[in-house]
Amino acid sequence: MAEIRGVGIGQGVATGPVRRMAEALPAPDDTPSTVGADAERVRAQEAIADVAADLNRRAESVTGSAQEVLEAQAMIAEDPTLADEVEERIVAGSTAEWAVHDAFAGFRASLEAVGGYLGERAADLDDIAQRVLARLRGVPAPGVPDPGHPFVLVARDLAPADTALLDLDKVLALITTDGGPTSHTAILAREKGIVAVVGAAGADALADDETVIVDAASGTVSTDPDAAALERAAARAADRQAADTAPPTPGALADGTPVALLANLGKPADAADAVARGAEGVGLFRTEFLFLSATHAPTVSAQREAYRELLAAFSGKKVVVRVLDAGADKPLPFLNDAHEENPALGLRGLRALRASEDILREQLTALAEADAETEADLWVMAPMVTTVEETVYFTALAREFGLRTAGVMVEVPACALLADRLLTHADFASIGTNDLTQYTMAADRLLGSVASFQDPWHPAVLRLVAEVGRAGAALGKPVGVCGEAAADPLLAVVLVGLGIGSLSMAPAALSDVRRSLAQHTAGDARRIAEAALGADDAASARAAATSAASSPAVPSP
Template identity: 50%
Template sequence: MTTELHGNPASPGTASGTVARMRPVPELPAQVPESAGAEQEFATAKAALAGVAEELERRGKALSGEAAEILDTQVMMVRDPSLEQGIAKATDEGLPAAWAVREAFAAHIEVLRGLGGYLAERVTDLADLRDRAIAVALGVEPPGIPAADGPFVLVAVDLAPADTVTLDPSNVLAIVTEKGGATSHTAILARSLGIPAVVGCAAAESLSDGQLVVVDGGAGKVVVDPETRLLDSIEREAEEQRRELARHRGPGSTKDGHPVKLLLNIGGAGGLEEAAAADAEGIGLFRTEFLFLDRAEAPSLDEQRAAYGKVFAAFPGRPVVVRTLDAGADKPVPFANDDVEPNPALGVRGYRVGRRNPGLLDVQLEAISLAAREHETDVRVMAPMVATAAEAREFAARVRHFGIARAGVMIEVPAAALRAEAILAEVDFVSIGTNDLAQYTFAADRLLGELNDLLDPWQPALLDLVSMVAEAGRKSAKPVGICGEAAGDPLLAPVLTGLGVTSLSMSAPAVPAVRAALRRQTFDDCAAVAAAAIAAPDAAAARAAAS
């Protein structure tokens, strides 16, 4: 009998296939065995941590963008020296290696849980790293993606970053998780891979291996034991979509030729060949955190210069927008954020790190400038978490001091959106980060799945702020882009265009669908759906008005 399960829309698209559930986590026997001696047990546990870190690093070498950034953070967490100290204490007290690992991680998990906010959300990541280390210490298979004879729909309680970043879209047809929100790692990475996903679907616990399901990532719906006619309909629609996407190439524009630049988000030098080959117009967000994570001191001028140069060389003649270090909150960097803050999401993060440590930002700007001179690339630089026109003025002056022609800022704080006209008077462009802007607008932690409805980019209040910034851009004749997750939504793209946004930056798999969506509507059509969405009473009604 056909039934429907409902969760949070996480990554658009529809797919059908049989369920394959994640391999379970290893369970320690209730009876603790006798220790082989503190020295031997500590060596075993230490080797288990090193094995997990090395495996994550191996996976990370083939990744780029958000995936590489997230995996770098996992490596940094598992290499934390205080974990080794906790393990040493536990093995000295007579615990075997696997039990000592559990004990050490438990202390860290308790601390993070007590801190709340962003850091409390890292508890799931730590638990996954713990389970992997325990599996290595026991010599058993770690939790992870199941082996299957053919493509499957992956179902899990939740997906750890270490698994999500290495998903193969040719094997994983869709993802369904019992936990998580639309801004979780699972959702972000599923969108970057173009895999349909539904998260926060509690009823998914009832799904079993081999069961046939249809996953509608745009609607947040899972159909269990679907009828044949539904499967046939999905296949027809998928074929029609493939033909539609293949029809459109080249620069982004509406049906009547109104230009909307389609750009890419990247997070490092990994995967540059694929990114450069994508049918996009440049880079709208080059995250530089990959160079700063998992290390005790900042990268040198020469190291940064070489890393940036690799990216610039891959995009000759095309714009590359570099975001300066966005450390803080869920991306703490020891040499940049050495204070324990009661609320790190509202603390010293983004550009505020550069204000506290000007030398850190100056070295980065000098490295960007030197690399830009060596390549024929249109390099632009923007600062994250700018709140005032004074900060924008200060940043722009520093950028120009290093000979970089174009300076911009991220609009992620409501204060910046409200004073966008004054900020644009100081810089050459702005880019809206919808994830953080939603978080601060609705006072809702972007990593807390329970508040997913407030973080929906279709919220009319958020669209109001986007419209305000776009209008300031129109008045000043300066570009206003979107580089948050909202930019890759083909249904929302015409709305953002109608509000006056001039560029959309997204993961490479999202570009064809967004391009096709824009080519189906004139600019007046986009303006009409934007007006309907912004006038709606809530996010669901706004989405319906644009459908």
């Protein structure tokens, strides 16, 4: 067998025949229109409207991150600036095909020049443009193949619209040559529980119908496997399936040390799946879904009903709600519509809410009213807290509204380094490893060109996590992690070894993390964490932790 290496998502394993993603449609020729501007305008408008409607229909059939990404794509398709660019080219005599192709390409270049979140969205334009061109040509849009039997999908990367609606009865596993552990493809694969290896550079050499073993646990794709290897992979897959269908138990280490396993949720409708998978509560409820598609802030009553629905689903359990995290990748016209050269370092999170405090007060009012009507243990936290003063401000305001437990998200190094001081005022801390990694490594977490830096395994990030863990232990304040790092089964053990008491993740990841924790004692977790901390870079930290996890502890003399 030969092996292709990448980054595994989860702990699953799958085998099957390869089927490659279809290549993109060729670019149209720049030839003059033969039917006139009016006809071309109608063709372009109808095709774009059809694509936007299709993306919205797809969004309605899914939840969580997939829904948010698809809704964002639909909004991009209908962007008035793009429409003006298409119109300009049609008036100049171009066909609808060329006008769409050239306008989208120009818009893409502009977004790439801006960088950051908008730069990453440039890739979404390619998918939208391809869908519009396919409509204009009357051919199927490039997308996931359907060979009529289960298969392993191989692609350069997947568009969000394709990942969100993968038929899991047909797609056994996913291999991409591009992307990293925090790419949209990886996040959606983790959320849907798809066996995946991303960033597998050599996968472009795989041929249709070639049998492979996709091992997410080791981050490898094995080609030309023999019968024994296929049998071992099938046995592992069966064991995982049996474990996944077994009644879930509370999270704990092998020695019984409890580790609360919580769910990251984006809508109240996501609660049922989390409960079914054994979530012991909610470690991150994102409230942005109420705000992102609105031109003005939702009413207190609308917010209250959404929060009440969520809290009712977790009666008697902890539910951590993050107040509105707007700005950077989530700008809102009624909150932060001013242009910023670098919005990731601008008026976002709590900073934006303080600038429009009425929105924060209305949100806290709705949360307090929902709390009074339900039996869940409601905790509230502020995003993007940087200073002690911000901590004092938010916790005092939360208590003004009668909210008993108020905390902060640790997403920037300043907050982590001052954790001992912030936690004298806050009731708890929750570490958002996605942003903490971004700001520690000075690498935009949504920018593909620096994806290699965006790895929560980096010892610099782990040291900051340890700093917060120590502060929490010293002050008797709970510290959790709610970033993507918590969904990595081995990294979850490291985080516990660094002093983290609760882990919150996409519900589909709960089973793998639960099993991983159960294999190690508290002493093991500390030993594995120390091995990772002693490394020089992310890859070495992961390798050191893997080695330590597979080696028995050395008894003290």
